[in-house]
Amino acid sequence: MARKLPFLMLILLQLALLPHSQCLNSESAGFSLRLTRRDLPDSNSFHQRLESTGHFPDVIRPRITRADYIFTIDAGIGTPSSQKPFIFDLGSELTWTQCTPCVNCFQQNYPLFDPKRSRTYRKLPRNHPLTRWTTSFARYNNGAFTFNIAYGSGQTSTGIVSIETFSFPSHRRGPEIIPGVVFGCANNQQGYFSSMVTGVIGMNRSPVSLISQMRSLSARRFSYCFPPINSPVNTTRLRFGSDIKKIEDLQGTRFLSTRDYSYRVKLLGISVAGRRLDLPNRSFPRGCTLDTGCAVSRIETRVYSEVERVLIQHFNRFNLTRLPPGSISRGDLCYSPRPGFINYPNMTFHFQGADYGIGPKNLFLFLDNRFCLAMFPDKITILGAYQQQDVRFVYDIGNQKVLFREEDCSQDKA
Structure with missing residues (x-):
């Protein structure tokens, strides 16, 4: 979804995705997040929504939840943690969520993230090792890196590139916690976004994507399996590292x-x-x-x-x-x-x-x-x-x- 964000609306199966967790030895690294499908309230026909949608993100073991073709993943941001649902997108690199103060934010069913209430929030410093990988979507100006992302289906997102602690519900050991995640604190969005999400989790191969920042926790491997849209099962798992089951005949x-x-x-x-x-x-x-x-x-x-x-x-x-x-x-x-x-x-x-x-x-x-x-x-x-x-x-x-x-x-x- 990268730069083409989602198919918006109808979106598609978007997986809301991804977990962050503490760095583990790559040999033992493995966990999963839940991906959840959420039903969108739009009354347009399913086929019309499919056609009008662009790219949207998706979810993880953390749990993947399906939302009428959007799969989302819940993630906690900040300290103390504030839970938010994200779209999981294999095409995007930067993870972002809407933050206060907001110039133009789309309506969402959850409070905006307030960086002033988090003990672990800070703006991305110029000497951070990932700054070299942000030049395609961010520029340094007035003491901060400002990002501007345009998606192919017409949406845009603008804000401050920042650093924060992310946490994800896990199938074991309590929440998976990942400190120091580079993400976007978005304060100006244009175009349609579902109120059921608060932002996007980027999962492409960029060094800035979530999967790359998870480092040894994921062993750079992840897996998912989407249930049929007519199935009563609307959640699945986004699995990482050694949590991925061994499967024959792949x-x-x-x-x-x-x-x-x-x-x-x-x-x-x-x-x-x-x-x-x-x-x-x-x-x-x-x-x-x-x-x-x-x-x-x-x-x-x-x-x-x-x-x-x-x-x-x-x-x-x-x-x-x-x-x-x-x-x-x-x-x-x-x-x-x-x-x-x-x-x-x-x-x-x-x-x-x-x-x-x-x-x-x-x-x-x-x-x-x-x-x-x-x-x-x-x-x-x-x-x-x-x-x-x-x-x-x-x-x-x-x-x-x-x-x-x-x-x-x-x-x-x-």
């Missing part, structure tokens, strides 16, 4: 080197209904970015047109009635199914060294009287949260790769 692919520290992998091609699309060479020059802050997947526009053509051809064989384009939302491909219809196609993303299968339940959004392709055309290709349901992901930053396999994620309960 597929894996390496991360590409990127300037934005995103989780981008090499995408070689796409298959629909078992047939590889005939695409020009270098159809995916920027690869495919894995982003839980993105509600649904995006596919590069020219490739999306071919995907759409093949799907239309597939459903025409069964004489299904396509709804007029634009009748539901921009860029949609929707049909009215016949009773008993079961011939839904699947899709495969062919990564370098691994194939990522997307079955019908993750490929289409099923509504009362229609089903729609849960993907949209864009400038880049993104594997969003909706297409990550019931798949175990393990991000191994130290070895620069991601591992995955299908799993019943409703069993990974908080």
